[in-house]
Ligand SMILES: Cc1cc2nc3c(=O)[nH]c(=O)nc-3n(C[C@H](O)[C@H](O)[C@H](O)COP(=O)(O)OP(=O)(O)OC[C@H]3O[C@@H](n4cnc5c(N)ncnc54)[C@H](O)[C@@H]3O)c2cc1C
């Protein structure tokens with residue numbers, strides 16, 4: 001089972017031995033790999049993996065962001081969006097291999113620092129373009145369309161208000177409130 | 182009280198499908214005192230059960246059984262196993278539909294005469310005219326509560342409509358309003374008026390939008406002459422030595438095969454399932470499937486020339502608030518070959534929620550070009566293009582050579598190639614839609630490809646001559662007197678208009694014909 005857990009405030013300081021420190025291009029947040037988990041000390045969440053290597057998961061989170069980059073969407077939602085691959089991998093060795101090999105291939109193409117070591121989004125996207133036709137990429141991108149955008153928690157970030165029946169629809173809540181025309 | 186009929190009762194009319202065609206026909210016959218069994222493949226969900234959530238609602242109501250696709254249409258690439266967005270539930274696609282209810286134009290009933298022969302198209306005139314249909318259109322509008330008819334006011338315009346209207350004015354379009362919608366603009370028929378919830382595609386939880394689920398079906402049941410049997414998937418129609426149909430074999434809720442005997446069978450499973458069922462009912466007497474002496478069963482599949490245009494503005498729109506499709510421009514619906522194609526198209530407001538927008542804006546798209554569009558979701562406006570497409574023999578439903586469903590019935594393959602006329606029309610509509618939004622200050626526009634087909638038509642078409650089609654002007658098959666087709670698969674050609682009002686009108690008309698034939702004992 002993959003669990004995404006919110007960490008308590010007193011745990012926020014990463015008193016963990018950092019096996020690896022990951023720098024992400026752009027916002028500069030840190031993802032830390034510790035034991036079987038990917039941890040975001042800044043944002044107080046962590047993700048334990050069951051089948052995939054935590055390093056693989058961390059890279060997968062970066063790949064997800066590079067496929068559907070929304071700078072205003074925190075990593076946590078990308079982590080939730082890809083955790084299904086870990087769950088599937090735990091049940092299906094072929095899927096595990098697909099993801100592990102796909103990520104290893106990206107790391108290899110990226111050179112000594114690996115995929116996450118590439119500082120610019122453009123550099124990483126160039127690698128993704130190379131593998132765009134592969135079943136690995138198709139599986140990751142295809143799943144994300146639903147697993148990222150169907151999270152109710154991200155909807156407000158995009159200004160989508162979701163369910164409206166319980167609030168009586170929009171008849172008294174701005175269905176025709178446009179003013180700039 | 183809803184009736185319950187014995188499987189051996191061979192006096193009943195058996196209708197397959199409870200959507201726009203089947204649900205209406207069932208009620209109309211029941212009102213005349215004729216006993217009807219509707220076999221419906223899907224479950225029964227009442228409108229309180231609907232959910233304001235795109236994927237959850239799709240999972241609840243849509244037809245998800247596997248289909249395959251072929252041909253050069255983009256849907257085959259983007260959604261190879263989901264050629265159509267159709268419902269499998271009591272009420273059929275009238276649960277998900279948006280409610281746009283337009284009459285065909287006179288020339289559209291005479292496509293061959295109006296357009297002349299078009300190379301690579303199998304055009305034909307309908308065996309009915311607008312004049313013959315008018316009184317039935319009026320009955321359908323009255324039944325469905327269509328706004329802008331019978332003194333019912335049109336719906337108020339939402340934000341998405343206001344943007345459309347501003348653009349229409351800038352381009353000089355004359356006929357732009359909030360449409361003729363089968364949605365209550367005032368309380369009537371014991372149903373609410375529209376509360377501008379914005380989830381019309383997910384089933385109207387207020388019951389404001391007409392659906393056979395909570396209008397025709399309960400009214401029919403109240404007569405004691407109608408039984409709707411949910412979770413009952415028709416697999417084969419049986420016939421006797423004389424060639425008359427005698428009953429329908431279906432898989433019940435437990436997957437067990439049953440046969441319901443019948444005096445008359447009416448097929449209304451929508452344009453993929455209806456021909457699939459007729460083809461699967463082959464026998465030694467009818468080796469190419471039932472009612473298929475013309476060879477036209479499954480052919481001439483039409484899906485309307487569609488596409489969408491979305492636009493981003495520097496200020497907010499919130500297009501998803503309010504009625505999804507209450508907004509239309511009709512000026513391009515005329516036949517005017519100087520535009521480079523025959524037939525015409527409508528432009529209608531359309532909005533998708535964020536989850537569906539991500540799936541449908543540019544299927545397969547990724548990277549910043551894609552995501553910066555979604556970043557401005559609340560600044561988007563959108564319209565849908567719906568135009569007449571060309572019937573072609575090659576565009577067809579066939580039984581898959583080796584894949585079968587859980588009941589052992591071959592699954593359907595949907596083949597579609599765009600005709601040059603379809604492409605020319607779509608390109609014209611894209612450029613008009615993009616110009617419209619640019620005129621109101623759009624900073625970016627998106628010519629969005631067609632979604633899985635919501636309008637599925639033509640696969641058992643009406644024809645004057647038995648050699649040209651499957652059914653006559655009453656939807657009665659040319660080959661078998663007591664076998665009818667009652668859904669959109671009867672359409673000879675598609676017109677530019679959303680099809681459901683015409684489907685309902687044909688069903689009302691067909692009920693009159695069936696009742697007359699039954700009392701005359703000719704069937
Ligand atoms: C999202 C969406 C929006 C739409 N908006 C509009 C609109 O605004 N205006 C408009 O005119 N049209 C609209 N449509 C199209 C409209 O819904 C259809 O044209 C109409 O419902 C078709 O009627 P029908 O009777 O042919 O089939 P349906 O209404 O699809 O009914 C067919 C029924 O038959 C059942 N069935 C199929 N095969 C079998 C079988 N073998 N055994 C038993 N049951 C079976 C199905 O489960 C289904 O319930 C929309 C459709 C969708 C999906």
Ligand code: SF4
Pocket residue numbers: 169364374375376377378379380381382384385386387388389390503504505
């Ligand atoms: S907008 Fe109106 S018709 Fe559409 S779902 Fe809401 S109440 Fe029903």
